[in-house]
Amino acid sequence: MTGAAPEAPARDDRRALGLIVLGLLAGAAALWGAGSLTWFTVDVPTATRGTVSAxxxxxxLQPTLAAVAALLAAAVAALVALSGIARRVLGVLVGLAGIAAAVLSLRLVAVPPTPAELASARAGLNTPSAPEGVGAVAGTAAPWLAVAGAVVALAAAVLLVVREPRLPKLGSRYAAPGAQAAPSSDPDRAAWEHLDAGGDPTVGPREGEN
Known part of the structure; x- marks a missing residue:
């Protein structure tokens, strides 16, 4: 008696796919939002305007954050068109982007910009070096929002790579002409597939289709 060949895992893990999409969107929103917030401030004395806050x-400070956010948003759309190895490659790219965003954000937290760098970055101050009496650089919690977004994106990427064999192929209905999906053993699902294929809703699937 010969053993039957192992069947490929059914692509029905819609919950995992939903979590991946949610993670990518949340990561993109967090990185984009964090990038638009103030990360560091410093009080700078001027000759004509008194002390101003730069x-x-x-x-x-780190334009890469916006690029990673755009990549995560694009990855959501790419999930529809890709499957198999291509999806896993996408997951690896997203994971590397998430790691890069987290590392760059943490590096700024660990080594904040100098007062001279902030003084010349905003408020119209062309200050090549920190003037006398400049205050200390004060940080905000915004970098941690970026770190959180990067971690969420990384988790979504790991889930995508690990669970890809069970993720539904969202673009399967757009397969090349002549390609037919495997028949379903569920009568209700077969009826929906029959309707989706353009069949008459008043006539059920032909015998042998389910």
Whole structure:
């Protein structure tokens, strides 16, 4: 008696796919939002305007954050068209982008910009070096929002790579002409597939279709 060949895992893990999409969108929103917030401020004395506050946003200090956010948003659309190895490659790229965003954000937290860098970044101050009496650089919690977004994106990427064999092929209905999906053993699902294929809703699937 010969053993039957192992069947490929059914692509029905819609919950995992939903979590991946949600993670990518949440990561993109967090990185984009964090990039638009102020990360560091410093008080700078001027000769004509007194003491002014110079601030810099995350995108001004690290433009890569906006690029990663755009990549995550594009990855959501790519999930529809890709499957198999291509989807896993997409997951690896998203994971690397998430790691890069987290590392760059943490590096700014660990080594904040100098007062001179912030003074010349905003408020119209062309200050090549920190003037006398400049205050200390003060940070905000915005970088941690970027780190959180990067971690969420990384988790979504890992889930995509690990669960890809069970993720539904969203673009399967657009397969090349002549390609037919495997018949379903569920009568209700077969009826929906019959309707989706353009069949008459008043006539059920032909015998042998389910």
């Amino acid at each position: 601030a810099a946003t995350g995108t001004q």
